[in-house]
Amino acid sequence: MRGRVLIAFLLLICAVPQGSFAETESRAIPSCNEKALAEISSQELILDGNCLKIDLGTRSPGSILQFDVVVSQGNLDVLVFNSQSIIPYENGDGYRNAFQENTSFESAFGEYEFDWMVPFSGQPKNWFLVLDNLVHDNDFGNGGQGGSDARAAVEISEDSLDYLTLYRDVIKLNDGESETLTSMSLDEGSIIQISMDAVQGESDLYLQTSSQLGTQEFISNTRIFDADSNMINWEVNQQYAQEVLYLTVDNTDENMIFRGTIELIVNPILRAEFTISQSSEVNIGQTITFDASSSPNGNGQISEYRWDVFDDGTTDATGMTYDFSFPNTGIFGVTLTIVSQIGSVDSRTVQLTVIDRENPVAVIQGNGVQLTDLSWLLSPSESITFNASASQDNDQIQSYAWTVDGQPYANAPSITLSWDNIGTHIIGLNVTDLSGNVGSSMAMLNVLDTQAPIIDESLMTKVREVVQGDMVSFNAQAFDVFDDDSALTYSWDLFVSVDSNGDGNPENDGDLVGKSVSYEFVNPGRYDVVLTVSDPSGLSDSYAFEIVVSEDSGFGFGVGIVFVIFLVSVLTVGIGLFGNRATQRKQAIQLLLDYGFTPEEAANRIQKNIAERSLPLWAKANVLAGFDLGTVKTDAQLVMEAKEKELQAIYGNDGVSTQDPHAGFRPRVTRMQSSLVSGEALEDLMGESKPIKKEAAPKSDEFSTLLGEINASKPPVPKTNQHVRSGGISVPDFQQKQTEVTANPENDSVQGICTLCGETYQFNLPSQLSEALVDCPHCGEENHFRR
Numbered sequence: 001m002r003g004r005v006l007i008a009f010l011l012l013i014c015a016v017p018q019g020s021f022a023e024t025e026s027r028a029i030p031s032c033n034e035k036a037l038a039e040i041s042s043q044e045l046i047l048d049g050n051c052l053k054i055d056l057g058t059r060s061p062g063s064i065l066q067f068d069v070v071v072s073q074g075n076l077d078v079l080v081f082n083s084q085s086i087i088p089y090e091n092g093d094g095y096r097n098a099f100q101e102n103t104s105f106e107s108a109f110g111e112y113e114f115d116w117m118v119p120f121s122g123q124p125k126n127w128f129l130v131l132d133n134l135v136h137d138n139d140f141g142n143g144g145q146g147g148s149d150a151r152a153a154v155e156i157s158e159d160s161l162d163y164l165t166l167y168r169d170v171i172k173l174n175d176g177e178s179e180t181l182t183s184m185s186l187d188e189g190s191i192i193q194i195s196m197d198a199v200q201g202e203s204d205l206y207l208q209t210s211s212q213l214g215t216q217e218f219i220s221n222t223r224i225f226d227a228d229s230n231m232i233n234w235e236v237n238q239q240y241a242q243e244v245l246y247l248t249v250d251n252t253d254e255n256m257i258f259r260g261t262i263e264l265i266v267n268p269i270l271r272a273e274f275t276i277s278q279s280s281e282v283n284i285g286q287t288i289t290f291d292a293s294s295s296p297n298g299n300g301q302i303s304e305y306r307w308d309v310f311d312d313g314t315t316d317a318t319g320m321t322y323d324f325s326f327p328n329t330g331i332f333g334v335t336l337t338i339v340s341q342i343g344s345v346d347s348r349t350v351q352l353t354v355i356d357r358e359n360p361v362a363v364i365q366g367n368g369v370q371l372t373d374l375s376w377l378l379s380p381s382e383s384i385t386f387n388a389s390a391s392q393d394n395d396q397i398q399s400y401a402w403t404v405d406g407q408p409y410a411n412a413p414s415i416t417l418s419w420d421n422i423g424t425h426i427i428g429l430n431v432t433d434l435s436g437n438v439g440s441s442m443a444m445l446n447v448l449d450t451q452a453p454i455i456d457e458s459l460m461t462k463v464r465e466v467v468q469g470d471m472v473s474f475n476a477q478a479f480d481v482f483d484d485d486s487a488l489t490y491s492w493d494l495f496v497s498v499d500s501n502g503d504g505n506p507e508n509d510g511d512l513v514g515k516s517v518s519y520e521f522v523n524p525g526r527y528d529v530v531l532t533v534s535d536p537s538g539l540s541d542s543y544a545f546e547i548v549v550s551e552d553s554g555f556g557f558g559v560g561i562v563f564v565i566f567l568v569s570v571l572t573v574g575i576g577l578f579g580n581r582a583t584q585r586k587q588a589i590q591l592l593l594d595y596g597f598t599p600e601e602a603a604n605r606i607q608k609n610i611a612e613r614s615l616p617l618w619a620k621a622n623v624l625a626g627f628d629l630g631t632v633k634t635d636a637q638l639v640m641e642a643k644e645k646e647l648q649a650i651y652g653n654d655g656v657s658t659q660d661p662h663a664g665f666r667p668r669v670t671r672m673q674s675s676l677v678s679g680e681a682l683e684d685l686m687g688e689s690k691p692i693k694k695e696a697a698p699k700s701d702e703f704s705t706l707l708g709e710i711n712a713s714k715p716p717v718p719k720t721n722q723h724v725r726s727g728g729i730s731v732p733d734f735q736q737k738q739t740e741v742t743a744n745p746e747n748d749s750v751q752g753i754c755t756l757c758g759e760t761y762q763f764n765l766p767s768q769l770s771e772a773l774v775d776c777p778h779c780g781e782e783n784h785f786r787r
Contacts, residue, residue, distance in 0.1 A: 029090070030090065030136070031050075031051075032051035032053040032090075033052050034053045035052065037156055040054060040154050044131065044151065044152050044153070045149060046133040046149065048133060048148050048149050049134045049135075049146055050133055051133060052130070054129040055128055056129055057126065057127070059118045060124045061122070062117060062161065063117070063159075064115055064116070064118075064158065064159040064160060064161060064168060065116050065118065065156055065157070065158055066114075066115050066157045066158075067112065067154075067155075068154075068155040068156075069105075069108070069111070069112045069113075069154050070110070070112075071109045071110060071152045073148075073150050073151040074133060074150025075107045075133075075150065076107075076108050076109075076131050076132060076144055076150045077104075077108065077143040078104060078105045078130075078131060079095075080100040080129055080130075081099055081130060082125045082126065083125055083126040083128070085098040085100075086128055086130070089130065092138070094138040095136075095138070096140075096142070100119075102116070102169075103170060106143030106144060114170040114259075114261045115159070115169065115170060115263070116170050117168060129154065131150075162342070164265050164266055164268075165263065165264070165265050166182055166247075166264045166265070167182040168261070168262075168263045169261070170259065170261045170262075171259070172257065173251040173257070173259075176252050177251050178249065178251060178252055181249060181264070183246045184245055184247075184264075184266060185243065185244050185245070185298060186241070186298060187242065187268060187269045187297075188236055188238050188241035189235065189236065190236045190266060190296075190298075191234070191235055191236075191269075192222075192234045192245075192265075192267075193231065193233050193266070193267070194232055194234075194263070195224075195229075195231035195262070196224050196231075196260055197229050197263075198259070198260035199259045199261070200256075200259035200260070201251070201259065202258065203250060203251040203260070204226060204249070204251075204253070205223070205248070205262065206219070206222050206247075206248060206250070207234070207246065208245070208248050209240070213246060213248075216250060218248070219234075236269075249262060266299065269296045269301075270301060270338060270345075271295060271296055272292070272338045272346045273292065274291055274294065274295065274336045275290075275291045276290060276334075282352065283356065283357045283394075284326055284354055284356045285394035287323055287324070287325045288325065289323050290324065290334065290336070291320070292305050292321070292338070293321070301340050302339070302341075304318060305318055305320050306336070306339070307319075307335070307336060308335040308337070309326075311333030311335055315337075328395065329354050329355055329395060329434070330354055332351070332352050332353075333350070334349065335349040336348050355435065356433060356434070356435035356437060359437045359438060360391060360392065360393035360394075360437060360439035361391060361439050362431045362441035363388065363391045363392070364386055364387075364388065364427065365386065365388075365389065365390050366443075367384060368384040374443070374444075375444040376445045377445075377446055378445060378446070378448070379450045380419060380420050380421060380422060381418065381420055383416055383418040384418070384445070386402070386429075387414035388400050388414065388429055391429075391431045393439075395435065396434050398434050399431070399432045400412060400431055401430040401432070402429055404417065404428075405425050405426055417445070421482075422447050422482060422536070422537060423446075424444065424446050424447075425444075425447065426442060426443075426444060426445075427445055428441075429443075448537045449482045449537035449539060451481045452541050453478040453483065453488055453541050454478060454480070454541055455476060455531065455533055455542075455543045456477045456478060456582075456585070458607070458611060459476065459477040459617070460475070460531075460545070463547070464545070464546065466547060466548070467549070468521065468523070468549055468551050468552040469552050470521070471519070472521060472547070473516065473518045474517050474529070475515065476515055476578075477578040477581055477582055479586070480535050482535070483535045483536060483537075485515075485579070485582055487536055488533050489534045490513060490514055490531065491510035491512075491513055491532045492510065492512040492513070492517055492531055494511045494529055495509070495511065496528045496544075497528075516578075521549040524551045525549055527546065527548075528545075529544065530543070530544045531543045578617065580617060584624055585621075588625040591621060591622065592606070592625050595632055605625070605632075606625060609626050610624065645775050645782075646780045649777055649778075748765055748766055749763075749764055750763060750764070752783060754776040754781055754783055755781065757778050757781065759776065759778040759779070761776065761777050770787045771784065
């Protein structure tokens with residue numbers, strides 16, 4: 001552009017005829033032609049005595065206008081005004097202090113190229129460029145005075161400062177003057193570019209520190225010396241990093257006015273740096289902080305921070321800091337990329353090793369019963385499954401290892417265990433993660449006896465009344481499904497209202513311990529005695545009875561000795577018999593189980609046989625079970641037979657009248673031939689049997705629990721296989737009421753009266769039989785008849 005203007009200028013010089021210019025008279029009030037900037041041609045003619053007012057438009061403070069003015073003919077005053085300062089000029093008043101001095105040139109001829117920053121003076125203003133070719137009354141002969149026509153070319157464009165340009169403006173310095181233009185503080189490694197484009201004269205330009213201000217000292221390698229145009233680049237070193245530096249233009253050694261454009265551009269260092277809150281090795285799952293605040297940014301040159309924690313080219317986060325935890329072990333390249341305000345970038349990558357230092361957490365869970373102390377409870381023969389699914393690790397669990405009582409058991413996420421016997425077991429779990437870290441846990445499992453012992457009340461000592469001073473012996477026997485008799489504890493509380501052991505509870509005192517104990521009651525009175533039988537698992541059964549102690553009636557010493565000897569003998573025999581009874585009872589239960597009885601039915605049947613038949617302590621297992629009486633039937637079978645008898649009593653066997661003398665005969669009660677003809681022996685047996693008070697049978701749920709394991713382990717024998725053992729007989733209930741009969745000596749007819757409804761009926765009783773059980777045809781009640 002400058003070259004084209006200069007060529008046009010030279011051509012115009014050659015084209016204009018040489019001669020003297022006529023004198024013109026000055027005018028008091030100038031009258032300028034006005035044009036907009038867009039209307040300016042490449043060559044504007046300003047006649048002598050005229051002026052051209054060019055409207056530059058409204059400009060904001062801080063905006064940049066680039067001027068290129070070429071005066072090719074005449075001597076013009078190139079003046080810059082704003083809308084306020086131009087008023088004195090237009091009124092013909094003194095205006096020399098009204099125009100912008102740095103951008104205004106008087107008696108201008110040639111090219112004037114400069115950059116001007118609109119002053120910071122409040123609101124945007126309208127600006128004007130005046131090309132003056134006339135004489136003013138108040139210019140005191142300064143500047144161009146007209147006298148001939150003039151020509152000029154004007155080009156003005158707008159520019160703006162970016163954040164890198166700290167200073168850009170045209171200045172004017174008279175001879176001997178200097179001026180500090182701007183200051184800055186930069187990071188180490190930043191680049192400073194300073195340039196000077198002179199329009200008029202020469203000057204020095206350099207950088208100073210605060211201590212060098214006011215002198216001609218300057219920072220080495222930052223001076224533009226006596227040059228009309230020049231440019232240098234300087235890198236801020238460590239010595240001047242973040243120190244305030246000043247840009248100074250110096251015209252003190254020159255002998256002319258200096259006018260020119262000064263520009264300062266900084267290129268702040270862009271260097272990506274960051275720190276990690278932990279060492280180069282971090283633990284998996286541990287939160288660490290990446291901090292890029294150490295990246296130089298003294299001039300706000302960084303516009304964005306980008307983090308790539310997996311070094312895969314993907315931005316995972318933005319910001320000066322970033323908190324992150326690695327979910328896996330390995331070596332990762334963490335990259336920070338910073339972006340400058342002008343889009344340039346810089347990156348840094350740091351290798352980070354992520355390891356696993358933490359042991360996994362082993363957790364044992366089960367599908368059984370867990371107590372408040374976190375131990376587990378299991379009954380014999382039941383199963384429990386333990387699993388490790390709740391175990392946790394900050395990485396990944398690789399393997400599981402179980403131990404039982406210190407011995408390796410299985411390598412699996414879960415195990416299933418079962419024991420037949422009671423006891424305490426320790427369950428161990430080790431879990432190992434991918435890094436070899438091991439976590440452990442242990443659990444206690446108690447296989448407990450849930451079946452309490454049962455006191456055999458039929459074998460309890462029958463002594464209820466004693467004499468003061470006598471030695472009383474107590475004997476007991478209990479049965480337990482899981483525990484041997486030797487493991488049971490027999491505790492006798494002779495004084496239930498007295499707290500013998502001082503623990504505040506008078507009902508748990510064991511005054512005597514043992515299956516067979518003796519005690520001498522010194523004082524007469526009534527004593528409540530409680531026997532408690534406990535097993536090793538703490539389960540127990542109790543039996544209470546009363547002892548009445550009467551006053552001593554004065555029996556002699558010899559009688560007492562004899563009595564003591566007798567008691568000792570009885571005690572010795574009793575201990576042996578009690579032990580035999582316990583053994584035979586277990587065998588009897590097993591016999592009944594083999595015949596399809598439930599454990600509860602077996603226990604009840606044995607207890608009933610003992611009570612109703614007054615079986616002695618030496619009775620065998622088959623007698624306790626009732627096999628010596630013939631066919632043994634379950635409760636269900638007996639109920640069925642009772643229903644059949646009821647139907648027979650009502651309808652008869654074949655639909656005949658209920659008055660038939662044979663309708664109520666009971667053929668199911670049979671005996672061996674010797675029994676049928678031995679009526680006298682049967683009568684003797686009947687006479688010895690005395691009705692006794694039945695003891696209360698154990699509760700069904702206690703016996704079901706007691707014999708649960710035996711019932712579970714022995715499958716029931718099908719009913720089709722049940723049979724009466726060889727030689728067995730079915731004996732009538734000796735305790736039923738005997739009905740009075742009237743016999744007819746001419747035949748086998750017998751007439752009797754029902755003990756329930758009182759009706760009279762008759763039946764045939766063969767002569768070889770002396771007694772029979774017959775159902776009443778009226779009400780169905782079973783009656784025992786004896787001839």
